[in-house]
Amino acid sequence: MKTPVRILIHGSSGRMGQALLRLSKQPDSGCVVVATVARRVALCVIDGVPQFAASELASVPDFDVAIDFSLPEGFDAILALCLARKRALVSGTTGLSPAQQAALAAASTQIALTWASNFSLGVAVLHDLVERAAVLLQGWDCDIVESHHTRKQDAPSGTALTLGSAAAQAGAQPHYASIRAGDIIGEHLVQFTAAGERIELVHRASNRDIFAHGALHVAQRVYAKPAGRYRVGELLG
Numbered sequence: 001m002k003t004p005v006r007i008l009i010h011g012s013s014g015r016m017g018q019a020l021l022r023l024s025k026q027p028d029s030g031c032v033v034v035a036t037v038a039r040r041v042a043l044c045v046i047d048g049v050p051q052f053a054a055s056e057l058a059s060v061p062d063f064d065v066a067i068d069f070s071l072p073e074g075f076d077a078i079l080a081l082c083l084a085r086k087r088a089l090v091s092g093t094t095g096l097s098p099a100q101q102a103a104l105a106a107a108s109t110q111i112a113l114t115w116a117s118n119f120s121l122g123v124a125v126l127h128d129l130v131e132r133a134a135v136l137l138q139g140w141d142c143d144i145v146e147s148h149h150t151r152k153q154d155a156p157s158g159t160a161l162t163l164g165s166a167a168a169q170a171g172a173q174p175h176y177a178s179i180r181a182g183d184i185i186g187e188h189l190v191q192f193t194a195a196g197e198r199i200e201l202v203h204r205a206s207n208r209d210i211f212a213h214g215a216l217h218v219a220q221r222v223y224a225k226p227a228g229r230y231r232v233g234e235l236l237g
């Protein structure tokens with residue numbers, strides 16, 4: 001049997017952190033969680049897994065790969081820890097600043113990492129479809145409408161910006177609209193419009209486990225790679 005990949009979950013008390021913890025406990029997950037980190041912790045150990053507060057990050061035990069679904073204010077510390085320990089990083093934290101994105105790019109010369117605004121397979125395919133549509137529909141209006149739950153802090157969503165960047169590289173000039181309502185997990189509509197016709201490409205997430213599954217899958221592949229930045233699409237196979 002393969003040795004399980006040792007995972008550190010950063011942002012463990014959040015919605016994504018909890019999904020990662022639950023899925024990594026499944027017998028066929030191929031992972032073992034060695035520790036978790038949240039902004040604050042109430043208990044030192046839950047179900048045999050040591051819990052650390054963000055202020056105690058330097059004390060976490062050894063791990064193969066850190067999975068980070070936290071907030072931009074927590075990102076610099078987990079990136080620094082992975083660099084110091086020479087360990088891989090998988091991050092889905094959105095709303096990173098240009099300086100944080102630049103730090104990520106610089107870190108990829110030293111460690112293997114994947115940052116993605118969306119870890120679902122469906123969105124990886126949507127990305128390809130948007131690129132193709134933008135190439136073929138030169139001069140059409142391109143609008144991206146994203147909808148999320150009311151607690152989401154960044155807007156437009158990281159996924160909307162990634163899709164928009166794919167469209168822009170193919171010549172489109174995307175415009176964005178954001179809706180924050182109820183408990184919507186995540187919807188992205190990319191619409192190409194010309195006089196008399198319209199194409200709508202849409203992805204709807206109905207369960208956030210798709211992102212956690214994708215992140216665990218990527219973590220198990222990226223940790224053994226040489227230093228570099230890897231896209232989800234390269235590692236999902």
Ligand code: NAD
Nearest residue numbers: 011012013014015016038039054070074092094117118119
């Ligand atoms: P959440 O608010 O439920 O959880 C945030 C977590 O981050 C909590 O555990 C909190 O304790 C922790 N945290 C906050 N500040 C911290 C700090 N300074 N240091 C360490 N930990 C800190 O959020 P969520 O819904 O779980 O989403 C987390 C992030 O993942 C967000 O940026 C969200 O946009 C993103 N997200 C990405 C994907 C994807 O596929 N890439 C999917 C869903 C959510």
